[in-house]
Amino acid sequence: MLNEFELIRRLSGRLPAPPPEVVVPIGDDCAVLRLGDELWTAAADMLVEGRHFRGWASPEDVGYKAVAVNVSDVAAMGGVPRFILASGGASDSETTLRCMDGVMEACEEFGVYPLGGDTTGAATLTVDVAILGQLERVPVLRSGARPGDLLAVTGELGASAAGLLVLEGGGVGSERLVKKHLRPEPRVEAGLLAARLGAQAMIDLSDGLASDVRRVCEMSGVGCRIDLSLLPIAGDTRKYLRSAGRDPETVAATGGEDYEILIAAPEEVVEALKARSETPITVVGEVTETDVVFVRAGDIVENLSGWDHFAGS
Numbered sequence: 001m002l003n004e005f006e007l008i009r010r011l012s013g014r015l016p017a018p019p020p021e022v023v024v025p026i027g028d029d030c031a032v033l034r035l036g037d038e039l040w041t042a043a044a045d046m047l048v049e050g051r052h053f054r055g056w057a058s059p060e061d062v063g064y065k066a067v068a069v070n071v072s073d074v075a076a077m078g079g080v081p082r083f084i085l086a087s088g089g090a091s092d093s094e095t096t097l098r099c100m101d102g103v104m105e106a107c108e109e110f111g112v113y114p115l116g117g118d119t120t121g122a123a124t125l126t127v128d129v130a131i132l133g134q135l136e137r138v139p140v141l142r143s144g145a146r147p148g149d150l151l152a153v154t155g156e157l158g159a160s161a162a163g164l165l166v167l168e169g170g171g172v173g174s175e176r177l178v179k180k181h182l183r184p185e186p187r188v189e190a191g192l193l194a195a196r197l198g199a200q201a202m203i204d205l206s207d208g209l210a211s212d213v214r215r216v217c218e219m220s221g222v223g224c225r226i227d228l229s230l231l232p233i234a235g236d237t238r239k240y241l242r243s244a245g246r247d248p249e250t251v252a253a254t255g256g257e258d259y260e261i262l263i264a265a266p267e268e269v270v271e272a273l274k275a276r277s278e279t280p281i282t283v284v285g286e287v288t289e290t291d292v293v294f295v296r297a298g299d300i301v302e303n304l305s306g307w308d309h310f311a312g313s
């Protein structure tokens with residue numbers, strides 16, 4: 001079976017040549033369109049019960065998250081989320097309605113207008129959101145990282161993965177971690193600010209830093225060196241993961257669904273961002289000429305990888 005990467009590569013190969021309005025085609029966090037004098041981002045993301053979530057997520061949580069993860073993709077381009085279309089359904093209309101209530105709640109939270117969508121009966125709860133975002137300048141792509149840039153992340157890593165472990169374990173307590181998993185906080189302000197200040201490349205961390213930083217490096221034709229001991233991991237995340245017998249740094253690098261933004265930028269841009277961003281900004285490594293390398297206390301860490309959406313779960 002094809003993994004998600006291979007499937008997307010196959011599909012991309014089948015696309016016709018884009019019309020001139022398409023400034024950035026498939027392959028980044030969003031596509032970018034020039035419409036009149038304006039640049040707009042377009043993206044979509046789908047959540048499916050049994051694949052992306054289980055019974056521990058309420059239908060409202062699922063609807064909310066479907067919007068939040070799309071908003072995150074807009075944030076990673078340096079855009080402002082504006083409009084969505086939401087489609088989906090479940091085996092009963094009550095569940096569908098509750099899911100769309102979550103969609104609406106997120107729209108209000110992120111200042112996005114729900115244009116419409118479609119509903120259907122479905123064997124399991126499924127929701128797909130398409131989003132349009134507006135750019136005030138050229139988008140920040142995955143492909144702009146240059147050797148010498150610093151790599152920084154917004155917020156914190158590993159909390160969402162820890163929250164997922166709490167949920168899978170039927171655990172109580174750790175309410176903050178569970179919320180980080182069910183209701184991620186996309187970093188729109190930080191993404192916008194980073195774009196304004198001159199970030200070279202950005203990606204939102206959906207599949208885990210280890211996996212997502214490789215995408216930036218691949219598309220930029222560069223390498224990187226990430227120091228796992230620098231990853232911003234909150235005290236409660238660290239404590240919970242240790243108690244569950246997990247290594248906090250490994251989970252923070254590979255767990256996925258952080259929906260933070262990874263930023264590649266010259267040092268002075270990172271310093272300016274640190275000074276002005278309300279969301280904490282942490283340098284976790286640097287861009288190099290070649291090879292993606294993870295180190296910890298000076299030693300190289302092998303075989304770190306992230307989440308594959310088509311891997312068995």
Ligand SMILES: [Mg+2]
Nearest residue numbers: 029073204206
């Ligand atoms: Mg993304």
